[in-house]
Amino acid sequence: PDISPPLEVKGIPDGAKTLALISDDPDAPRGTWVHWVLYDWPAHESVFAEGLPKTGELPNGARQGTNDFRRFGYGGPCPPSGVHRYYFKVYALDCKLDKPAGLTKQQLLAAMEGHVLAEGQLMGKYSRSR
Numbered sequence: 001p002d003i004s005p006p007l008e009v010k011g012i013p014d015g016a017k018t019l020a021l022i023s024d025d026p027d028a029p030r031g032t033w034v035h036w037v038l039y040d041w042p043a044h045e046s047v048f049a050e051g052l053p054k055t056g057e058l059p060n061g062a063r064q065g066t067n068d069f070r071r072f073g074y075g076g077p078c079p080p081s082g083v084h085r086y087y088f089k090v091y092a093l094d095c096k097l098d099k100p101a102g103l104t105k106q107q108l109l110a111a112m113e114g115h116v117l118a119e120g121q122l123m124g125k126y127s128r129s130r
Contacts, residue, residue: 004036004074006050009090013117016043016092018062020112022105025077027084034105035086036074037065039112040096056101065103072101083127092118 009019023036041048041062054073057063069075077086093115103111 002054002074002076003050004048004052005088007048007088007090007122009046009048009092009120011118011120012043012046012092015094016117018043018093018096020091020093020097020108021048021088022091022108023074023086023088024105025079025084025086027079027082029080034068035077036067036088037103037105037108039063039065039099039103039108043092063099063101063103065101065105065108077126079126079128081127083125086124086126087121088123089119089121091116 019041020039021036025033025035039062042060045060052058052073054071055064056072064072066072067075077084091112093112094117095115097111099111
């Protein structure tokens with residue numbers, strides 16, 4: 001389903017101002033497929049609630065980028081065949097990026113350069129039953 005999962009971030013370092021999150025599937029047939037891009041999430045809010053709105057800007061001031069479905073917000077898994085790995089990568093940043101909504105994964109990675117205090121990831125596997 002296209003409902004963002006609940007995620008909790010632990011071990012956020014002192015000095016972190018915001019969090020950024022990228023979710024992708026490196027096993028997609030045509031290369032890595034980006035499911036979610038999110039940034040400027042306040043670091044003191046360590047929980048990403050389930051079912052975040054699919055809007056460019058969220059009520060807490062965070063922004064969502066454009067996924068490979070060309071939409072804001074989380075796009076759920078739908079692998080064509082086999083088991084795919086889905087990564088949720090979170091980054092603690094020393095600043096608010098203050099970029100407009102709609103950044104791609106590559107644009108976000110470039111904007112974060114030199115600002116990452118810590119990072120972590122969660123990997124899950126999924127396949128469709130036929």
